[in-house]
Amino acid sequence: MPRDSLVPLADEALLVLYANGDPAAARVLTARLGPRVLAYAMRVLGDRAEAEDVAQEALVRLWRVAPDWRQGEAQVTTWLYRVATNLATDRLRHRLRRRADPLDDAPDPVDSAPGAEAGMIEADRMAALQAGLAALPDRQRQAVVLRHIEGLTNPEIAVIMEIGVEAVESLTARGKRALSAALAGRREDLGYGEGD
Amino acid sequence: MGKATEMTDRDPLLDDLFRQARENPPVADSDFMARILADAVALQPVPRPVVAAPARRSLWSRLITLLGGAAVIAGLGSAAMAGLVIGYVQPAPLTNLADSFGIVEAGDSVELLPGLDGLLTEE
Numbered sequence: 001m002p003r004d005s006l007v008p009l010a011d012e013a014l015l016v017l018y019a020n021g022d023p024a025a026a027r028v029l030t031a032r033l034g035p036r037v038l039a040y041a042m043r044v045l046g047d048r049a050e051a052e053d054v055a056q057e058a059l060v061r062l063w064r065v066a067p068d069w070r071q072g073e074a075q076v077t078t079w080l081y082r083v084a085t086n087l088a089t090d091r092l093r094h095r096l097r098r099r100a101d102p103l104d105d106a107p108d109p110v111d112s113a114p115g116a117e118a119g120m121i122e123a124d125r126m127a128a129l130q131a132g133l134a135a136l137p138d139r140q141r142q143a144v145v146l147r148h149i150e151g152l153t154n155p156e157i158a159v160i161m162e163i164g165v166e167a168v169e170s171l172t173a174r175g176k177r178a179l180s181a182a183l184a185g186r187r188e189d190l191g192y193g194e195g196d
Numbered sequence: 197m198g199k200a201t202e203m204t205d206r207d208p209l210l211d212d213l214f215r216q217a218r219e220n221p222p223v224a225d226s227d228f229m230a231r232i233l234a235d236a237v238a239l240q241p242v243p244r245p246v247v248a249a250p251a252r253r254s255l256w257s258r259l260i261t262l263l264g265g266a267a268v269i270a271g272l273g274s275a276a277m278a279g280l281v282i283g284y285v286q287p288a289p290l291t292n293l294a295d296s297f298g299i300v301e302a303g304d305s306v307e308l309l310p311g312l313d314g315l316l317t318e319e
């Protein structure tokens with residue numbers, strides 16, 4: 001099937017085509033889901049190499065489960081976010097265990113899409129946001145990223161994080177308060193005037 | 197804790213940073229995209245060849261099978277034809293043989309339809 005004709009299809013339909021051996025479905029799904037899961041992993045992990053590993057592994061698991069995918073049970077993106085969240089949590093725990101190692105390098109800053117001139121301030125702002133996110137407890141960070149950057153609903157996040165909706169609300173609220181506090185002193189530094 | 201909490205927790209600076217983060221996601225480089233596409237292709241199931249469903253068998257076909265196959269049908273047909281020919285021709289050796297067994301013909305012919313001969317003789 002031509003690739004362009006697959007673009008309007010939902011992820012679930014594309015996954016069925018993928019499982020039926022349609023090579024165009026593999027390309028469209030990869031282009032659609034790869035950057036998305038990578039962006040999420042980078043926000044949560046703050047490290048490109050680790051995020052790429054997590055995103056790649058999450059997608060490999062999706063390809064493997066495709067022939068047995070039960071339609072209507074879960075959204076592909078929700079399933080993928082959940083796998084990526086679990087993989088990222090494993091990485092974060094592993095990182096905690098290694099923290100005693102003084103040679104352990106700090107995560108690379110997350111680099112966003114390059115801008116031109118305004119890119120400097122924007123890069124500063126994104127770096128500040130990433131630093132604030134990195135300072136949050138892991139679960140708060142995951143919830144805040146899923147809610148406020150990935151744009152998911154609280155029930156979706158509850159499924160992804162395997163917790164109740166109220167727990168999600170609590171995590172995102174506490175995460176936002178902590179971020180606000182961390183960034184409050186940097187308002188002018190980040191190009192926000194008093195009136196902004 | 198719900199929408200009310202979110203409303204009280206609104207922070208324009210943070211909301212703006214979130215908006216910028218949504219609009220400028222980290223870029224996936226070409227090496228990463230090539231790797232995940234290679235995985236997708238390598239793990240994609242091979243399409244199974246389409247096999248035609250067995251054709252529906254006709255009534256004659258099933259009847260032939262039921263009676264024992266084409267050879268048996270041919271034998272039955274031959275025997276039926278032979279019986280018709282013998283009955284029609286009545287060859288002398290066979291009638292002699294029937295006579296020797298005491299099988300006597302009931303009559304030469306039987307009129308199943310009344311003729312018009314009776315009507316004609318009255319006139």
